[in-house]
Amino acid sequence: MNEAINHSRRFSRLFKHILLGSVFSGVLSCFPFIGFLNCLFCILNMIGIIFALWMYLRANPDDTIATGESVEFGALSGAGGGIIFAAVSLLFYFDKFREGIEEGIANNPSAEAVEMLANNPAMVDILIGVSLLFIVFLFSAFGLLGAFLGMKLFFQKRIRQT
Amino acid sequence: MLAFVGVMPWTFIAFDSSLFHPIFKSFCHQLPERSLFFFDTQMVVCSRCAGIYSGIALGAITPSLGFMKRFGYATVWTALSIALLDYILQNFFLHSMNHASRMITGAMAGWAVTALLFSSIEISVNSQQGYGEN
Numbered sequence: 001m002n003e004a005i006n007h008s009r010r011f012s013r014l015f016k017h018i019l020l021g022s023v024f025s026g027v028l029s030c031f032p033f034i035g036f037l038n039c040l041f042c043i044l045n046m047i048g049i050i051f052a053l054w055m056y057l058r059a060n061p062d063d064t065i066a067t068g069e070s071v072e073f074g075a076l077s078g079a080g081g082g083i084i085f086a087a088v089s090l091l092f093y094f095d096k097f098r099e100g101i102e103e104g105i106a107n108n109p110s111a112e113a114v115e116m117l118a119n120n121p122a123m124v125d126i127l128i129g130v131s132l133l134f135i136v137f138l139f140s141a142f143g144l145l146g147a148f149l150g151m152k153l154f155f156q157k158r159i160r161q162t
Numbered sequence: 163m164l165a166f167v168g169v170m171p172w173t174f175i176a177f178d179s180s181l182f183h184p185i186f187k188s189f190c191h192q193l194p195e196r197s198l199f200f201f202d203t204q205m206v207v208c209s210r211c212a213g214i215y216s217g218i219a220l221g222a223i224t225p226s227l228g229f230m231k232r233f234g235y236a237t238v239w240t241a242l243s244i245a246l247l248d249y250i251l252q253n254f255f256l257h258s259m260n261h262a263s264r265m266i267t268g269a270m271a272g273w274a275v276t277a278l279l280f281s282s283i284e285i286s287v288n289s290q291q292g293y294g295e296n
Contacts, residue, residue: 068283085188100183104183104184135188137163138170138185140163141163144164145218152235
């Protein structure tokens with residue numbers, strides 16, 4: 001119990017930079033001209049999170065981060081970035097998103113599925129909601145890997161050996 | 163979580179993957195000539211990404227390996243370099259598009275990163291337990 005409290009207390013020092021990582025990752029991924037770079041291992045998401053980690057380490061030169069903490073940092077920042085990306089997609093690219101799903105329905109080889117979806121227009125909205133949840137989940141997973149890789153490859157000396 | 167993410171694009175094959183293309187649109191170019199087709203339906207990601215996702219899933223279920231603890235760092239750099247080299251060769255130089263090499267190099271990169279992650283976490287947990295005992 002005490003260990004859990006200690007862990008959350010220690011982890012709270014990273015909170016501000018987790019939020020910064022979310023903003024960097026989400027905003028970078030939303031840029032129309034560079035957004036395509038996410039095709040490369042979700043690289044913009046990872047860059048945003050690694051940049052936030054670098055900012056934290058620069059602001060706290062004496063502090064070190066354990067591997068588990070970096071993983072949590074990445075997962076939370078990635079999820080935040082995914083939420084920002086999903087919100088922007090909903091606000092600005094909703095029609096494009098909807099078109100994509102409707103195109104998918106039209107190209108669907110299963111006639112039954114096409115008919116079922118045509119009879120239930122709300123299904124498209126449900127599919128959009130589910131898709132956005134998956135996007136947040138994927139951002140979180142790639143953020144987790146990004147933070148871990150960033151620590152291992154670029155900030156090896158700042159990993160706390162517990 | 164990572165195992166689930168790794169199998170996600172493959173799972174969608176069973177559920178008419180055309181419906182799920184918009185989800186992966188932000189993560190992959192989804193060019194038809196670079197993607198695998200199952201039952202006449204294009205997979206939600208290209209063959210390199212399919213390899214990366216498979217590697218992530220494999221890395222997440224691989225038990226911690228001794229050599230990853232010792233040579234994990236070099237393994238990751240090697241795997242990422244080979245994947246990058248294959249990307250450069252396919253796009254700019256020698257050989258034409260090849261699904262097998264795309265998948266294999268992608269899987270190596272995904273596996274190396276995830277396997278190193280799980281080996282590192284195990285090291286941390288073990289050393290933390292040792293610290294507690296002392």
